[in-house]
Amino acid sequence: MFLAQVATCYSKELVGYPQKIIDVLEKFSSVMDPDIRLTMCRALILMRNKNLLEPTALLSLFFKMLHCQDKNLRKFLETHLITDIKNLNSKHKNVKVNTVLQNFMFTMVKDSNLKASKMSLNIMIELYRKNVWNDAKTVNVIASACFSKITKVMVTALQFFLNSESSGNKSDDSDSDDDVPTTKEVMMANRVNKKTRKRGKNLAKVKTMIKKKKKKGEAPAFNFSALHLIHDPQGLAEKLFKLVESMNERFEVKLMTLDLISRLIGVHQLLLLNFYPFLQRFLQPHQREVTRILQFAAQASHELVPPDAIEGVINCLVNNFITERNSGEVMAVGMNTVREICSRCPLVMSRDLLLDLTQYKKYKDKSVMMAARSLIHLFRDVNPEMLHKKDKGKPTLATVEKHFKQYGELASKDYIPGTEALLRKDDDIEPDNDGWEEDGEDNDDSSDGEWVDVDQSDDDDGKSDIEDDKTIEDENNTDAPPPDPLEQRKQALEIAMTRVLTDEDFRKMETLQMQKEIVGAKKGSAKKRKATDSLATVTAAQVGELVELGAIENVFKKRKHDRSTRMEAVMKGREDREKFGRKKGRMNPHASTTDKEKKKKKNFMMVRHKLKKTKKRSFKEQQAALRKSLIKQKKLIK
Incomplete structure (x- = not known):
């Protein structure tokens, strides 16, 4: 170690010193004394740090x-x-x-x-x-x-x-949500100062969509x-x-x-293709770690797998899990697995089987009911035509534009979706702030949460408030025929080829695309249902590369806890709380008195009956009372 420390001062004299130690360790490292071997390694590291090796x-x-x-x-x-x-x-x-x-x-x-x-x-x-x-x-x-x-x-x-x-670092930029349109930008122009039921529904739907957009817009972290x-x-x-x-x-x-x-x-x-029949042997409710095996089956499905190869897995799940002879949890787990597989390979589901599975939407068990409804929500986004008419939901402009892909088909477009928003005026896209408020945002235009009166345009002069409300309601119902999609596509392609799009342009395009998911495609369509925010609501846009085990085990039921879990919850509830039992000492030593002190000041005639009762006790009773008091004193001493 001394030679290693002074090796830089005597570089000519110790030119072969590191190599000699290396040769010794290469030949005799397995039989050397552990301390000497470790010291030689430290000497080599010291010379390596001084760039001598x-x-x-x-x-x-x-x-x-x-x-x-x-x-x-x-x-x-x-x-x-x-x-x-x-x-x-x-x-x-x-x-x-x-x-x-x-x-x-x-x-x-x-x-x-x-x-x-x-x-x-x-x-x-x-x-x-x-x-x-x-x-x-x-x-x-x-x-x-x-x-x-x-x-x-x-x-x-x-x-x-x-x-x-993940090898990549997550971005901590707080401005990452600026590109996502807000509630006020997404809502259609509503220039009336009257609250309506439809406007409240639209606002709730917009807030749900914006939450999903923000979650979807986050930078992906691949684990x-x-x-x-x-x-x-x-x-x-x-x-x-x-x-x-x-x-x-x-x-x-x-x-x-x-x-x-x-x-x-x-x-x-x-x-x-041999992987799917191999998994079918383990798809039984009593199988050990069956939820993980179900997760593997869902992970291994994608659009390029022939539907015939996964059809056996679906049939196995339906026959072994989704039957009324099983418990509700088993049925829900099987239904969740079918949903995850169909979200990655929709062609594997047949119309007859889907209609049978959707009948569980009114099942007595809540977990099965929610799993069936999540399957309905999935096919509303993937292929609504396979559902029954009453399960399709209200058609919107976004659903009309969607195209159900066949096996091996690519959804390629020659234009950027939403560029038709650049042909409109800003007033047609960005609404006024009359009454629309988003959670967590301050609205300076309103005072104390009241609705602000907004002047109507010149075209609306002479109309009553009832007529104005009716006119706006008709506009929201989109009675006017939708524009020609071919003409819109042609204009969008021309804009994409002749303009350099800015961040503001992309913001408007995103706003229009979100509006399409709100605006109904035609009047008198199917009844609209409110989408749930649960984990079971899965759309095609939210499907990732891998399947989370929680998506399979997502059972809507209060599960039983073991004793350790219950005791942990009990002890957590006792934190920062006084202990039960008799308090030692006085509540206020300067103001209150104990029972013993009160007994001494009492009139003798008031305690005489207690003394008589004590004197009348037999020897055996006195002996038992004495023993009891001694045991009590012994416990107090301990």
């Missing part, structure tokens, strides 16, 4: 020394390896050093030694999480460890893909970004499926492998 030579040596049967040494080397590689890539990516070390890592992960292989894999995973080695090569080296013959190494690699954190960096996801999924078919590991390891396969299929839209 090349990083590749030292790091390669330390990776080889992970074979040593010394836990403290391996932990020390792991910490140094992570820190040193992180420092090498702090300013810029050191591609040369990274390539050499990654190639060496590839051999270390396949090492037959359990400790060395697992430690090398842990180092790579930690460097990925610290955004040091977050490239595709590192991910594929970790993916190769999924086929390791060592169970611990295989499980570590599987857990990396299932639990890897499984490592899956996107795999070079050959189809080959990896096929190899993993072949492995799980002949696997003799524990059931938990099988579940982890099936989870990774389903995520690969869903994220990369792969075709692995």
Whole structure:
């Protein structure tokens, strides 16, 4: 250590000193004394920090020394390896050093030694999480460890893909919601000073839509970004499926492998048709971890899978789960799974089966009823024509413009939706502020929450308030025939080709698109129902790459809690609360008196009857009373 500290002062004399220590450790590291071996490693690290050693030579040596049967040494080397590689890539990516070390890592992960292989894999995973080695090569080296013959190494690699954190930083910009239109901008022009029932419904619907738009507009944080960096996801999924078919590991390891396969299929839209019949064997209500298996079935479905391949899964769910011989929770879980599968592959659902499932919307069990209604809400957005007329809901301009895609069809457009808003005047899009208030916003135009009188336009002179209200109501009902969609598309295409759109233009376009979801397409359409804000209400726009387990287990029922959960709730309610029981001491020592003090001041004739009762007690009663008092005093002393 002394020579390592003064090596910079005697660079000529100690020119071969680091290499000698490296040679000794390479030959005799496995049989050396642990203290001497650790001291030599610290000396090499000290000289490495003074740039007297090349990083590749030292790091390669330390990776080889992970074979040593010394836990403290391996932990020390792991910490140094992570820190040193992180420092090498702090300013810029050191591609040369990274390539050499990654190639060496590839051999270390396949090492037959359990400790060395697992430690090398842990180092790579930690460097990925610290955004040091977050490239595709590192991910594929970790993916190769999924086929390791060592169970611990295989499980570590599987857990990396299932639990890897997001490599991207979330944006903390508070102005991210500025691009989302507010309630006042979305509502249609209402220039009357009278509250109506329809306007209240529209306002409630607008607030619900804006909440969803804000949630949808947030920057996505992919917790499984490592899956996107795999070079050959189809080959990896096929190899993993072949492995799980002949696997003799524990059931938990099988579940982890099936989870990774389903995520690969869903994220990369792969075709692995044998995977769905394999899952059908486990789709039974009594199956262990059945909700997770249902989650895998939903994750593995996407638009490019042939509907015939998933049809067996749907039939299996209907026959085994959605039957009245099962409990309400089992039926709700099966219905939620069908909904999640149909949200990713709508073509798998037939009209007859959908009509049968929607009959559960009035089922006696609330969880089943809500699951059936969520399925109705999904197909209102995906393909309303498959529903019964009374379940379609009120048609809007947005639903009229939607097109139900066939298998393999792409919804490509030659124009930007909503550009027809740029042809209108601002008054036609942005409404006045007469009475429309949004939660959390101050309205300076109104005073004390009252409605403000607004002057009517010149065209409305001479009309009574009743006629004005009727006119506006007729405008809201959209009696006028809708404009020609072909003409609108032509104008929108011309605007997109001849103008440079600004942020304000995009804001107007988004406002118009949201208005289309409110305005009815025609008068006298089906009765409008209020959409719920529950987790069961899923639309096609909210479908993500992966399925949350809560979407499957979303049962609307008050579940029973075990004793530990109940006691935790009880103890939480006792916080900051005085204890029950007799209070010790006086309430006010300067004003109140105790019972003993009051007894001493009482008239003797008032307590005489108590003394007589005490004297008349037998010896046995006195003995029992004495014993009772002694026991009580003993407890108080303790």
